[in-house]
Amino acid sequence: MGILEIKNLKKIYGSKVSFTALNNINFIVEQGEFIGIMGPSGSGKTTLLNVISTIDKPTSGEIRINDIKPLLLKGDELALFRRRELGFVFQDFNLLDTLTIGENILLPLTLDGVLVNEQNKKLERVSKILGIEKILNKRTFEVSGGEAQRAAVARALIHNPSILLADEPTGNLDSKSSKIVMELFEKINKEEKVTTMMVTHDPVAASYCNRILFIKDGAIYNEIYKEDSRQQFYQDILDVIALLGGRDNEVY
Ligand code: ADP
Ligand code: MG
Numbered sequence: 001m002g003i004l005e006i007k008n009l010k011k012i013y014g015s016k017v018s019f020t021a022l023n024n025i026n027f028i029v030e031q032g033e034f035i036g037i038m039g040p041s042g043s044g045k046t047t048l049l050n051v052i053s054t055i056d057k058p059t060s061g062e063i064r065i066n067d068i069k070p071l072l073l074k075g076d077e078l079a080l081f082r083r084r085e086l087g088f089v090f091q092d093f094n095l096l097d098t099l100t101i102g103e104n105i106l107l108p109l110t111l112d113g114v115l116v117n118e119q120n121k122k123l124e125r126v127s128k129i130l131g132i133e134k135i136l137n138k139r140t141f142e143v144s145g146g147e148a149q150r151a152a153v154a155r156a157l158i159h160n161p162s163i164l165l166a167d168e169p170t171g172n173l174d175s176k177s178s179k180i181v182m183e184l185f186e187k188i189n190k191e192e193k194v195t196t197m198m199v200t201h202d203p204v205a206a207s208y209c210n211r212i213l214f215i216k217d218g219a220i221y222n223e224i225y226k227e228d229s230r231q232q233f234y235q236d237i238l239d240v241i242a243l244l245g246g247r248d249n250e251v252y
Pocket of ligand 1: 013014019040045
């Protein structure tokens with residue numbers, strides 16, 4: 001059984017004029033995978049991530065995460081599920097300017113009423129993994145984009161979520177910071193065994209994954225696994241993008 005199971009997932013937007021954004025999606029993510037989601041602009045990537053993360057509701061279908069069916073949860077139970085089982089990383093970091101980097105990372109634990117001693121132990125651990133021990137007392141506007149995203153990843157991980165969900169995590173970073181952030185995602189996946197699902201339009205970022213699902217018009221178009229080197233996987237990704245009719249970065 002996978003850590004994430006998606007069955008016959010459908011999302012239709014609108015009522016009078018309806019639009020099928022997800023059309024019968026089925027897939028399973030195994031514990032420890034690092035899966036990438038790619039596809040042309042408007043193909044349903046964000047919709048898929050939002051439905052999995054319970055930000056949005058599907059029209060029909062089933063979702064199972066760590067043997068829990070979030071679609072059956074409501075109110076406090078759903079809020080708790082989100083906080084305990086999921087970790088989120090966004091394109092624009094989503095850190096609070098009024099808090100220090102350390103306070104931002106601790107926020108999920110503070111909200112959950114975790115004891116200060118325990119909080120500090122966890123903070124030390126995640127900030128070491130992400131190499132951000134030296135910026136914990138800084139404000140969000142005193143750090144670089146790459147550092148802010150590393151802090152956002154630390155915040156997403158501090159709860160030991162069942163799955164880490166990231167929507168274009170390198171979208172606002174220069175290529176050097178992107179590389180650092182992707183190497184950290186890779187390390188967290190390999191060494192900490194964190195199951196990760198990332199939406200990206202960047203073939204370089206995608207090459208750090210172990211599998212890519214390509215979606216087109218709301219349906220799964222293709223899937224490829226990394227077999228040997230990251231360089232080869234990058235080439236394979238470009239090949240599928242070409243088949244999909246995209247011109248590399250432009251429409252992705
Ligand atoms: P992607 O992230 O792959 O670019 P999205 O998941 O954001 O694509 O969108 C998929 C399709 O659904 C697009 O055609 C988009 O216009 C449409 N869509 C997204 N959100 C809404 C909404 N709230 N209402 C109506 N249509 C939407
Ligand atoms: Mg999107």
